[in-house]
Amino acid sequence: MSQRKIIHVDMDAFYASVEQRDQPELRGRPVVVGGNPNGRGVVAAASYEARRHGIHSAMPAWRAARLCPDAVFLRPRFEVYRAVSAQIQAIFRDYTPLVEPLSLDEAYLDVSDCPRLEGSATLIAREIRTRIREQTGLTASAGVSGNKFLAKIASDLDKPDGLYVIPPEQAAAFVAELPVGKIHGVGQATQAKMQRMGIHTGADLRRLSLLELQRAFGSRARFYHDLARGVDERPVRPSRERKSVGAETTFGQDLTDPADMLDRLALLADKVAASLERRRLAGRTVTLKVKYHDFRQITRSLSGDPVQSAADIRTRLPALLQDTEAGRTPVRLLGVTVSGLVTVTPDQARQLALF
Template sequence: METIIDKKRKIIHLDMDAFFASVDQRDFEDLRGKPIAVGGSPDGRGVVAAASYEARKYGVKSAMSSIQALKLCPHIIFTRPRFDVYKQVSDHIRAIFNRYTDLVEPLSLDEAFLDVSDDKQQIGSALEIARRIKREIKSELNLTVSAGVSVNKFIAKIASDMNKPDGLTFIGPSKILTFMEELPVEKFFGVGKVTANKMRSLGIFKGMDLKKQSHADLIRWFGKSGDFFYQIVRGIDDRAVVPNRIRKSIGIEDTFSHDIEQLEELKSILHDLSTRLYGRLEKGDKRGRTLTLKVKYADFTVLTRSISILQIFSNQEDMYQVALALLLKLELDKKVRLMGISISNFQDEKIERFEGYQLSLFEDM
């Protein structure tokens, strides 16, 4: 197959550096230069929503339990999330992006793709635009952002993560094929631990190994993802930067290291899942009315249960209580190996948050 890379596209991926934690350190002098965790608590309850770079040096990262964070960094400082402040800062950042292009695809409050193939200011250079955006975010908000510049979304996103924090990485068309061949498979977006282990068991460790596999074999081994791997290792990614990208649901799930049958343990896990999911919803500035609980038993039977409320879910505790009500209606005399929850039926208009919830007539049980 002949590799055809569109060399005319100019894509930038911008990712704020430790966004929540950096905003807190900016606003509170006593937090600067110290290991902090946004979310969680010193009593060991809850999970970390974001960690400063000082905390990351100890191995602390998002979605980690507070207990584990304290073990890794006993002097870590926990701060309460200020999502209203993060949203205001995000709006300012997005306004900076819009000075250069209207083709902005936000992925969350702190991350976005920009297509600057035809930029508003007729600068012509994506690298120069990225430099200007970085300077403006620093001067106007006193924050840093890392940028990746290339001809497609996949390569730009990888590039933005290469020199964090405050990085700027350009991977031009002439370097893409060599870059992809040397890239370890676990660095491919969409390749998690399970897929990476499967690839390694097949003798696939880098892009060059992946490139040697036939299209048919990759489809056979990895299903639809096999086609994506076949294309992307050749530098082919035609996905457009889509403003106002519509996402139908946001969810989170955990596969347990051992099967669980104790209700109290399941309730504790469900509470952590709801905390982490609420953080993702806030980060993505999403509010929804439908909650879905997913449970996979030890015998691999999967059950999903959904419920809708009259108003949007406005806090983590409401999500947990509704998810718990769904869990208690399930058959709990079998061991559980996976549990997850998701929110859908998003309300995008700006409406007043409703404290508490009411069950609607719709209940998919």
């Protein structure tokens, strides 16, 4: 079997960079895209100038304003971001039909069978980044390797505007030095459990047998066993049949105010709506996910006519939130998912928006 060639492309500070492109007077200045800093909004994206002050996504906007009083705060323009994303996706598909978008600003590409540039994934990634800059005025970072796991890690190693390659023959050695928190699928709770077991790096994880991993991590054991050796057989899936579209975020500090929670949920609704519209989908069921400070997790759902817009999703969230312990029990994570998906034409989407 021939070696796969996988590229992960990740736009640099995408929303904020689009705003700096469209408003040249903002270039070089700290820009924050998100909610009102005088209210309970949150940061959706921050330019690199803002990140130097410690600002990051999902941070309360008021806190970002305190960290950087000179920051420029802007409301998101998702219709513009979607249009730019479509330009970028078109570039990707010039090289391969095997494109798996993860969001508006990142995607996997399998270029194993691409004949261009003598089949060099590194040269293809370099050319893609050049074309993105020329056609959109924006920069992208890319990672190249033999699988999705390593390509995604690589794209983050030379940001912004960088290209990093992890050759397949170096995969195992690279993962050996990797902190376990950087391994795909290892969340905060799993990372804490691994560290209690003395597992801090890929090399530590590799020392455990598959049986030992199964005892500790159950069905995820084989996945961790393979990743610790730099192995990831997941294919790039350009047309996965989706059963749901969702977004969630974990907070640095537990939330206690339901009004604050609704503001955070509104931003998640925007992300879900953008994903639904891009895929020409609508959904009949809106589900709220809540994880409390003690790690208890619950979901609440409402079904009805298909929804696609952020406004329609948001209308269902207050009732769902009211049916939880929000306001009485601190909340560490919130998520919004739309399921019961149906495909809609552009005309149907406009009708949904009207009604």
